[in-house]
Amino acid sequence: xxxxxxxxxxPDGQVGIRNHVLLLSGTLxxxxxCERVAHxxxxxxxxxxxxxxxxxxxxxAQTFRTLVGHGRHANAGAVIVIDHFKEQGCTADEIAHExxxxxxxxxxxxxxxxxxxxxATAKATRxxxxxxxxxxxxxxxxxxxxKLIYGVNCGTSDVTSGLAHNRCVGWVADRIIEADGRVxxxxxxxxFGGEELIKQRAASPEVADKILGFIKRMDExxxxxxxxxxxxxxxxxxxxxxxSTLEEKALGAMKKWGSKPIVGAVEYAEPxxxxxxxxxxxxxxxxxxxxxxxxxxxxxxxxxxxxxxHTINHPLMITMRLTGNRExxxxxxxxxxxxVSDIFxxxxxxxxxxxxxxxxxxxxxxxxxxxxxxxxxxxxxxxxCGPSV
Amino acid sequence: xxxxxxxxxKDNVANLIGPGEQGSEVNCRIEGSDRPTAxxxxxxxxxxxxxxxxxxxxxxxxxxxxxxxxKASTDIAQGAHVHVHNIESNRGRGDLG
Numbered sequence: 001x002x003x004x005x006x007x008x009x010x011p012d013g014q015v016g017i018r019n020h021v022l023l024l025s026g027t028l029x030x031x032x033x034c035e036r037v038a039h040x041x042x043x044x045x046x047x048x049x050x051x052x053x054x055x056x057x058x059x060x061a062q063t064f065r066t067l068v069g070h071g072r073h074a075n076a077g078a079v080i081v082i083d084h085f086k087e088q089g090c091t092a093d094e095i096a097h098e099x100x101x102x103x104x105x106x107x108x109x110x111x112x113x114x115x116x117x118x119x120a121t122a123k124a125t126r127x128x129x130x131x132x133x134x135x136x137x138x139x140x141x142x143x144x145x146x147k148l149i150y151g152v153n154c155g156t157s158d159v160t161s162g163l164a165h166n167r168c169v170g171w172v173a174d175r176i177i178e179a180d181g182r183v184x185x186x187x188x189x190x191x192f193g194g195e196e197l198i199k200q201r202a203a204s205p206e207v208a209d210k211i212l213g214f215i216k217r218m219d220e221x222x223x224x225x226x227x228x229x230x231x232x233x234x235x236x237x238x239x240x241x242x243x244s245t246l247e248e249k250a251l252g253a254m255k256k257w258g259s260k261p262i263v264g265a266v267e268y269a270e271p272x273x274x275x276x277x278x279x280x281x282x283x284x285x286x287x288x289x290x291x292x293x294x295x296x297x298x299x300x301x302x303x304x305x306x307x308x309x310h311t312i313n314h315p316l317m318i319t320m321r322l323t324g325n326r327e328x329x330x331x332x333x334x335x336x337x338x339x340v341s342d343i344f345x346x347x348x349x350x351x352x353x354x355x356x357x358x359x360x361x362x363x364x365x366x367x368x369x370x371x372x373x374x375x376x377x378x379x380x381x382x383x384x385c386g387p388s389v
Numbered sequence: 390x391x392x393x394x395x396x397x398x399k400d401n402v403a404n405l406i407g408p409g410e411q412g413s414e415v416n417c418r419i420e421g422s423d424r425p426t427a428x429x430x431x432x433x434x435x436x437x438x439x440x441x442x443x444x445x446x447x448x449x450x451x452x453x454x455x456x457x458x459x460k461a462s463t464d465i466a467q468g469a470h471v472h473v474h475n476i477e478s479n480r481g482r483g484d485l486g
Contacts, residue, residue, distance in 0.1 A: 159437040163394055163404055193480045197456060242438040245478040248458040344406045
């Protein structure tokens with residue numbers, strides 16, 4: 001089994017598995033400018049979203065933290081931050097200031113200051129060309145797997161999830177942790193019913209309490225809207241698919257976590273510590289929001305395990321998709337990388353999971369995922385913790 | 390031949406692969422063991438649903454993944470369908486309490 005990968009060393013010690021110029025929108029009114037430049041200049045990734053304005057302070061802080069996390073992300077070799085006019089608390093200048101701490105080249109374009117959408121597009125286009133010429137002679141170097149943060153997430157689960165693909169992900173998670181890497185899991189919604197396992201696996205009572213606190217907080221937030229999450233879970237399609245209780249569903253989902261202790265827990269889009277091991281982030285089950293939070297914390301690569309097959313793909317954190325449901329594999333070939341349905345034919349877990357591990361290392365070394373090649377940039381979504389105002 | 394997966398040696402339920410008719414014999418593979426065990430289905434089982442690997446008494450925990458996923462609300466015969474009609478979640482429900 002491989003013990004290394006080839007990536008781009010960054011000034012702050014992180015190692016990227018891609019070397020993109022990031023066009024980071026600070027606010028929705030700068031989105032189209034980001035997209036125009038992305039369509040014009042090669043090797044640019046646009047990150048666009050509907051936020052950055054008219055949010056209450058804690059919600060805006062969460063948006064800011066998520067955007068900074070993406071600017072600092074190891075897969076971005078250089079960053080252009082674009083905003084609109086006089087934002088507050090989440091300006092392109094403020095985002096760029098934080099991103100600059102990482103040592104990578106950063107520039108700001110403000111549509112109003114730079115005299116309009118077309119002028120701003122021209123300025124950002126020239127910057128993107130210049131940045132490309134600065135960064136794309138950088139070569140990959142060899143690094144141990146300890147430099148990886150492996151993100152894990154799942155969606156459209158069915159009963160094959162806990163039996164096949166999630167177990168493969170957990171196996172890979174264990175191997176990465178054994179190599180002193182970090183694994184980042186999330187999806188608080190999927191932890192309802194898994195509280196006993198969390199208590200058993202947490203490296204300390206503080207870590208267990210923090211995660212149980214996430215579950216309680218989500219439960220209360222939803223109850224405050226007049227809905228009981230537990231009363232609606234498992235869902236109709238889960239039940240039809242064979243999942244009988246919340247515990248069974250949660251334990252199937254948590255198979256992605258492997259078997260190692262949980263060393264820490266973080267809030268949405270908060271960076272994780274350097275301790276090797278399994279980390280857990282508070283995110284909703286919403287795929288886009290969940291993987292965006294994980295990306296903001298610096299995960300270079302993610303496996304998204306799915307019963308139904310999926311197109312979900314983060315623009316900057318390289319996302320691969322696997323399933324153990326053979327029908328789903330055939331139906332969703334266009335955006336799926338790995339099929340582990342042969343577990344049901346008798347293939348040992350080690351063999352199937354070993355294939356997943358090899359695919360992930362190859363992706364780290366530069367193999368494009370299908371969705372990456374297709375420019376399926378569908379899953380950048382920032383979680384909200386307050387209403388628009 | 391029908392196949393089923395028993396994920397952990399402590400489990401008392403097996404997951405059928407595909408659907409199964411009442412009376413069919415199922416090859417149950419226990420993860421980590423080479424020797425499958427044959428169980429006869431006491432019910433017709435929908436695709437990928439669970440059935441009792443061993444007989445389970447009312448009130449006994451249902452074990453899957455080596456952990457408790459609920460408790461039996463009635464006696465369950467070996468090979469019988471195990472699902473929402475005879476498992477109770479141990480996780481309380483806000484709308485019921």
